[in-house]
Amino acid sequence: MVGGLTSSLTDAIEAYTGLSPVAFFTILCLMFGVYKLVCGIFFVPDDFNSLRSSYIEQLRHSSSSSSPSVPIPEPVQLGDVTEEQLRAYDGSDPNKPLLMAIKSQIYNVSRSRMFYGPGGPYSLFAGRDASRALALLSFEPKDLTGNIEGLSSSELDTLQDWEDKFVEKYVKVGRIITGAKTDDSVNGDDAEENLEQFKEEPSALKQD
Template sequence: MVFDILSDVWESLTVFNAFISLLCFYFLIRLFSSRGKTPQVATQQQEEEKPRMPPRDFTNEELLEFNGSDPEKPICLAVRGKVFDVTRGKDFYGPGGVYGVFAGHDATRGLANWSTDESDIKDTYDNCSDLTPVQWMEVRDWEGHFMSKYDYVGKLLTPEQAAERTTDDASLKERKELFDKVQSLVKQADEEAMKQLENETKPKDKDT
């Protein structure tokens, strides 16, 4: 009787020890697996923590600078006059990506036609006035996709808007130069007035 009880206890302890061993083995596997994934997670966090591109507007020529060829610059493309930073999707829009031809360009016509053919990718401004209503609906769907997934950076300027911006920049430069010149004249006049005042208030020698 006693022997049977001891035998049952021993079997219970053996099963319990086996269970504890398996549990420890499981946690060790989880621990080493998570360590192996840490660098990948860290890399993903670094990608997400990159600062956003400052808002600005682009001409077609300026947009070409953000075609993914320079790893230090964001990857951008335009859809219906809006420019998006698609760096997060560099596997698709970066060099060698399935949509890499759109990087640094206005992708409107290509997206309207579901085409990555170079004939649908322009380096100069394209108003896409020949697109059909159905094609514009397709473009708007793509625009909504980019708005929801990527950062909106600014506008793609028309040639007229680009010319106005150039004129505004030149006008601003002229106004700044004029302001600096006036400031210089005012400063010079103040200095001369101070010298004259010092001479007038300077004590004169008494006659002996």
């Protein structure tokens, strides 16, 4: 019976393909090998959507696993600053809080320094308004801007999701204004006073 099935299979292969069974299975194995090779070259293990889901889970984990015995100090309000002034809070100075902006609203992300601080996976967002990059789920330098003109409705929805998460998790400490709107009180004594207050915050801020 087995011999009959083998003979029938051999006849079918020759009838439909015009190839001998040996040639047919050789070609089949080669095609499978090429398929695996192409998948190995072009397959991307983490697309941006899964990256965002993973990031949100990491945020929840870091929040739940943080020690309740270490209080998080109430952040000092930075107020109105320019984009250039915000760059000073990118984590390069450990004595300053870690700040990031979405849609011109500045948030204190010091509690997630492992993500946004130097060496973290999202460190390039720190000290900037990263609205466009978040909407596009992009890590391209050209997208590290607060300019959201030309975004599609789905991209704006993505940005809104990010903003909702930041509002829920982080404290808003100021906003970005253009240089034309910056008056002497912002650029002068008031800004310097806010900076000094940030420097004097308890060391517990660094432990976040």
